[in-house]
Amino acid sequence: MSCSDTGRTPRVQRPDCVKVENYPPVPLCELCAQCRSIFENQPVFSRVSPHDDSYRSAVCGHHQTEDVLREAASACVICQLLLESFTAMTIHDAQGEHRVSLADGLCCWVRLSSSADIALTFFATSVGKWEASSPSALIRLDPVSWSISELDEQMPAEALISRTTGSHRSLELAKHWLQKCEQHSVCRHPVPGSDSVPGRRILIWKDDRKLKARVCWKPPIATKYATLSHRWGRVPAVRLLLSNARELFEEIPIPRLEQVFQDAISVTWELGLRYLWIDTLCIFQDSPWDWTAQSRNMGAIYMNAACNIAAASPSSGGLFSTRDPFLHFSPHLFLDWNDIDLCQTGKPEPLRGFYTLRDSAGWSANVTKAGLNQRGWVSQERELSPCILTFTPRQVYWRCGELHACESFPNGIPGTETYHITYTTRSFRDLxxxxxxxxxxxxxxxxxxxxxxxxxxxxxxxxxxxxxxxxxxxxxxxxxxxxxxxxxxxxxxxxxxxxxxxxxxxxxxxxxxxxxxxxxxxxxxxxxxxxxxxKIWGDSRLVATVVEDGVTMLSEDDTEHSPFVLCNRLRITGQLSGLTDTLSRATNADGIHPFKLHPDIPDPTVLASQFANLPEQPVLAQHDKIQVRKISRQTLLLPILVFDHFNTVMGLLVNPLEAGGQVFSRAGTFEVSLPDKSEPRHVFRLLSGTGGELESEEKVETEKVFHLL
Known part of the structure; x- marks a missing residue:
């Protein structure tokens, strides 16, 4: 119940009061004078709305130009986060798509809930009146206790000020996360039919306090191992070749390795693991046959690993990055607001303690959008690995089936950010x-x-x-x-x-x-x-039947093409109608029709004319794989699915490959919806060109059998 309903002052829920003598020293972040003023000047809060249990301060100014913001960002953690956030933003308006203008600087306000959740919202002054849809950057303040792990309480104070992602604290924290993950039933759930492990792995050991490594042929199956995900740059100086296999099976010259490989060996050792799998050192790089055989097993290699080490930094660098701990890592500040009177009852309460700044877009910016994760092979590596340890320039991130964490929040990233990590897409481990x-x-x-x-x-x-x-x-x-x-x-x-x-x-x-x-x-x-x-299969029904008709697996010796691709011909039973005739029937006096066409190869000139001027195209040869994908006056409509609830039909655009119309190539998809009072059979009548009432809405004409290549 809100305070306005009871007339009583709510008890402001304070964070755990951090006493320096009871906690390790907490380094405070660097802030510019403009950002410090947000916390030093006592804000006055007013309720957002009668139905909202949160309160907001008045809008206050921030840096007045983008140049000033850029200058401040070199020594202020908040300004740096703001500059990165707004630089990456684009808006769509009457002028098209463009960057958010910071020419007039920024404004901000503070939002506070009755449970003492604090958030800062920044928006461009050029926007004018702020609305929910306005581009903005959100920075949250979380109790500092959330950013201190049980390991931190056992470490000397100097170890907490971590100036590199390869520091003792960073690697001990990574080992701690892995040990926790090994106890998670979700993360270690067996995968049916995936008991294979890589036939070659890198064995790591120490000799005279120096790390040594060699490629191991058929290591013990039960031994745990790590994998490495990295971006390919120039050809590595050391890689597994038929000519140097004997040498690498004896010992890998670690100092000659790419820096990211050297760092991965160190991290594997610090995690307590003794085996590591790296593609360039475990697959013969000059043997197409070996690449084919090993790549077939790639999914199982990552699924059965103890941990995946991911290098989010550019390919030319290593895993580890130096950083300013007061600017990039675990930014803490001390908040001391003595007179917080949310309900304006004259009975203020203090809000005092250490807080940690949290960039709500941090995971997205540093992990999801990292260059590494834009690479195709990495998609399945990330999805199949039971856990991922990602090294970014800012800090180390962890993801497994039960924990999403980083150095700033070692016990778990709090708040809404985890929603975007966990709940927007289901994971393989969820299945x-x-x-x-x-x-x-x-x-x-x-x-x-x-x-x-x-x-x-x-x-x-x-x-x-x-x-x-x-x-x-x-x-x-x-x-x-x-x-x-x-x-x-x-x-x-x-x-x-x-x-x-x-x-x-x-x-x-x-x-x-x-x-x-x-x-x-x-x-x-x-x-x-x-x-x-x-997404809507459950509310649909098929109006065409599709079966495979002629499956040929490419030869394993065919290294010019993928050995996994099935060359298939589909046999389809369904109804075909001409695209141009159908559009002509469906177009009203204003030149508008209810069809949404999605050609596989968009033609801007055709799109601009709303498909009114489709080009003539003769029957094409099958081998001309580019021309056969373009829509033309010969293109036909093939309904596939009916959604009764939405009165919608979805289907394929197909092009004939031979006279007589028995063999076709796909050219795109279409969707057509009629008004709510219509029925799906009216859509079929539109497609077929028939008139009057239909006895069967599924069959407006004789179905045809044809092939799709």
């Missing part, structure tokens, strides 16, 4: 924990594909192989299902409805014409795709 049914597993796969397709691959032929480990892991949860060129046989028809996300940038869509990938596979295009039809 294991819940013993998820096949429908849920397939939904998870297409969510993964939507994220994975936005990443970058150096070798475009790896489009399927770089995700195949994930597919292998999921096949263990649904052993009766068949993986067909990136799609699952159990949901084949609805899975065809993926679409590109590049309508605003058609130049980013590339047809991978050099590889044996069918047009109906999302992997046949090098671009971002979205597979969201799976």
């Amino acid at each position: 294991l924990k819940e013993n998820a049914p096949p429908d849920e597993v397939v939904r998870f796969w297409y969510g993964f594909v939507s994220r994975y397709s936005a990443t970058v691959l150096t070798q475009k032929r790896d489009r399927i192989p770089a995700a195949f480990g994930m597919a292998q892991a999921l096949s263990g949860l649904m052993p009766e299902n068949v993986f067909l060129a990136g799609l699952w046989e159990s949901h084949l028809a609805e899975s065809l409805l993926w679409r590109t996300r590049e309508l605003d940038d058609p130049g980013r869509v590339t047809v991978l014409a050099d590889f044996q990938l069918p047009s109906w596979s999302w992997a046949s295009l090098d671009c971002r795709v979205v597979c969201d039809a799976h």
Whole structure:
């Protein structure tokens, strides 16, 4: 019950009062005079609304220009966070997409809940009146006790001021997280059908207090090992080759290794592990046969590891970064507000104690958006590993099935930030924990594909192989299902409805014409795709049948292409209608039609004309894999799914590959919705061009059998 309802002053919930004599010394962060004034000047709070149990101060000014903010950011942790946040922001308005202007500086206010949750909201002065949709940066203040681990209380004071991510505290904390994770049932849940381990690993030992290492052939199966995720840069000076295998099996020259490899060996040792797997040192780099064999096992390698070490820094650097501990790491401040009278009853209470600043976008900026995690192969590495230790320039982050933490918050990252880490997407370990049914597993796969397709691959032929480990892991949860060129046989028809996300940038869509990938596979295009039809499968029904018809696995000796890609031809039974005729019937006097068309290869000129001027195109040869993906006057509509509740039909755009219309190539997808009072059968009548009432809404004309390549 709120204080306005009772007339009583609420008891302000204070954080744990930190007494310096009872806690290790807490380094206070560096703040500029402008930011210090926010905490030194006593704010006056007023209630946000009668129904809101929070209070807000008046808007106050901050730095008046971007230049002043930039200058202050070199010595102020808050200004640095603000500059990074606003520099990364873009807004969409009448002028198009552009950066948020900081020419007139920033404003801010303080928000305080009756439970003493404190947040600072900063917004650009140029925005004028702030609204919920206005671009803003949020910085929270958490009780300092949240940022002190049980390990900190046992360390000498000087160890807490950590000037590098490779410090004693950082590595001890990492070992502590791993030991906790090994007790988590979720993290160590066995994965069906994934008991294989890498045949080669790096053995690490100490000799005369120096770390030594060698490539170990067929180490003991039961031994625990770490894996390394890193960005490929220049060709490493030392890598496993047929010519130097004997040397590396004897001993690896650690000083000659890339710095990130040297650091990974050190971290593995500090974690208490004695084996490490690094791709360039455990796979023969000059043997396509070995790459094929090992990459098939990539998913299991990461799934069965004790820990994945991730290097989020650029490829030229190592794992460890130096930092200003008072600017970059665990920024603490002391708050001393003596007269906080939230309900204005004349009975103020003090709010006093040490707090830790938390950037609400910290995980996203330092981990999710790190260059490493934009690489294609890393997607499945992160998803399948039971736990990930990520080294960023700012600090070390930890993620496992039960804990998301960092050096600033070693006991767990508090507040809403963990929502974006944990709950926006389900994890592979969630599927294991819940013993998820096949429908849920397939939904998870297409969510993964939507994220994975936005990443970058150096070798475009790896489009399927770089995700195949994930597919292998999921096949263990649904052993009766068949993986067909990136799609699952159990949901084949609805899975065809993926679409590109590049309508605003058609130049980013590339047809991978050099590889044996069918047009109906999302992997046949090098671009971002979205597979969201799976979100509403439960409220849909199929109006076409799709089965595989002719499956050929590429030879294992064919190293020019992926050995995982299934070259498939689909046999479809459904109804076809002409695109141009249908659009003509559906367009009203104002030139508007209810169709949403998503061509695989967007054509800006066609899009601008609302598909009114589609080009003529002759029947095309199958081998011309680029032209066959473009929509034209020969393009046809193929309904796949009906959503009765939404009165919507979704389907494919297809192009004929031969006269007679028996063989087709995919050209995109479409969606059509009619007003609420209409019925799905009216959509089918629109597609077929028939009039009058229909006896069967599923069959407006004789279904045809054809093939999709």
